[in-house]
Amino acid sequence: MLSTWFTGLATGLSLIIVIGVQNALVLRQGLRREHVGLVVAVCALGDLLLIGAGTAGMGAVAAAHPGALRVLSWVGAAYLLWCAIGSFRAAANPGTLGQTAPRSRSSVLGTVLAVTWLNPHVYLDTVVMLGSIAASHGPLKWAFAAGAMCASLLWFTGLGFGARALSGPLDRPSVWRAVDVLTGLVMVAVAISLLA
Structure with a gap:
């Protein structure tokens, strides 16, 4: 059972550590020291x-309805491109933490909810892929899922608070320019992959 948990942990980390929109947002909010716990x-x-x-079997349902994922892809791509424009604008005029206006809790919450729930990659990685791998462990599928869940908790907590x-x-204009450009590029790349 413990080896299945470790397999779930390793698989979860291998999927989540890849730089993506969620990770870019968590990193940015952590550097801004703004609503980190919420994000x-x-x-x-x-x-x-x-x-x-996914472990409970929703991965098979999601895979059987690709049309829903396609609609979500278009909505997610549009939202990501809009966010990327904001990141590139910020990169054009980088400041420091003391120079940027703080974002409200509701604004940050809206952004993190959209990045989490409008991103089809999140569903493919967590529901379809991890759900399928968990199912392959038979009666130990929940041990695998627990390991993957721990990976998410460890990663987001470490990234945000780190x-x-x-x-x-790191509070220098050059760092902020790099973070904003990286965030914008990641958002554009994910949006293009959603539309491809």
């Missing part, structure tokens, strides 16, 4: 729910 909680809870749904801890030394 980490929403991302981790979303993963927990989706991994649980970035917050490093925000002081």
Whole structure:
């Protein structure tokens, strides 16, 4: 059972560590020291729910309805391109933490919810892929799922609060320009992959 848990942990980490829109947002909010707990909680809870749904068998349902994922892809791509434009604008005029206006809790919550629930890659990775792999472990599927869920908790917590801890030394315009450009490029790349 413990080896199945470790397999779930390793698989979950291998999928989540790849830079994506969620990770870019968590990193950015951590560096801004702004509503980090909220962002980490929403991302981790979303993963927990989706991994649980996939393990419970929703992955087969999602795979059987590609039309729903296609609509979600178009909506997600449009939203990501809109967010990318904002990131590129910010990169054109980088500031420091003290120079940027803080975002409201509701604005950050809306963004993290959209990035979490409008991104079809999240469903493919958590519900379809992790759900399918969990199912292959038969009666130990929930041990695998628990490992994958722990991976999400560890990753988002470490990324968000680690970035917050490093925000002081990294609070320079050149760092913010790099973060904004990276965030914008990731969003454009994910949007293009959603439309492809």
